[in-house]
Amino acid sequence: MNILIVEDDLNIAELEKDYLGLNGYDVTIETDGSLGSKEALTGNYDLLIVDLMLPNKNGFEIIKEVREKYEIPIIVVSAKNEDISKIRGLDYGADDYLTKPFSPAELLARVKSHLNRYKRLKGHSNVVSLISIRGLDIDATSHKVSIRGKEVSFTTKEYDLLLFLAQNANVVFTKEHLFDRIWGDDSLGDTATVAVHIQKIRKKLEKDPSNPEYIETLWGTGYRFNK
Structure with a gap:
């Protein structure tokens, strides 16, 4: 598996690479934001690890550009510990966020988790290949999602969550169940990320995200995909 690290602190990047x-x-390092973005867009990588504060182009821009073309897992590694930076990184399409300093073992655990989940998602063959519900089309073979005829880009976690809910339409799931199912027991996050991802999915699918047509919130219980 090929991993790209875009990190301007070469000591940290080399430690991660080793x-x-x-x-x-197989790990490649780029220390410049513009060069890192160009390299990431070659399509030669299975996972991207990116810092936010980079010369010439910041990590947010790189995430956005990569996410417009690829569904690969993206892990943000940054010294910025503010919630706004974490939320912004997720909004731009990152799948995970690690705050410096962190242990190499923790980074490895998250890399393995995201790559394993991504491989399972790409190789999943026991699902209905095409789901069509009121203008929403989910192609589980090509991993493409269209709403009212327009293709929409999703992160790996957003797609995985949407597909699971759509495949189990009209079934109510708690945040805890969804977190365990989509992020897995080895994830170091928490169930709050489920609500964040649901909001992001709604923004991409719904005409009025505050009055959702597809994913319904059942207060005190969880979520349900309305078929």
């Missing part, structure tokens, strides 16, 4: 390399990953 640890991931010892565990069987």
Whole structure:
């Protein structure tokens, strides 16, 4: 599996590369934001690790550009610990956020988790290949989503969550169940990320996100996809 690290602190980048390399990953480093974006857009990578504060182009811009073309997992690694930076990173399409300093073992655990989930998602063959519900089309073979005829880009987690809910339409799921199902027991996040991702999905699908047609909130219970 090929991993791209875009990090201007070469000492940190080399440490990440060495640890991931010892565990069987092929790792490339770019220390410049513009060059990192260009390299990420080649399509040669299975996962991107990106810092936010970079010369010439920041991490938010890179995430946005990559997400417009690819569904690969994106992990933000940054010294910025503010909630607004984490939320903004997720809004732009990141799948995870690590705050410096962190242990190489923690980074490895998250890399493995995201890559394993991404591979399962891409290789899932026991699902209905096409789901069409009131103008929403989900193609589980090509992993494409269209709303009212217009294709919409989703992060891996957004797509995984939407597909799971649509495949189990009219079934109510708690946040805890969805977190365990989509993020997995090895995730180091919390159930609050479920609500964040639901909001992001609604913004992309709904004519009026405050009055959702597809994913309904059942207060005190969870969420349900209305078929």
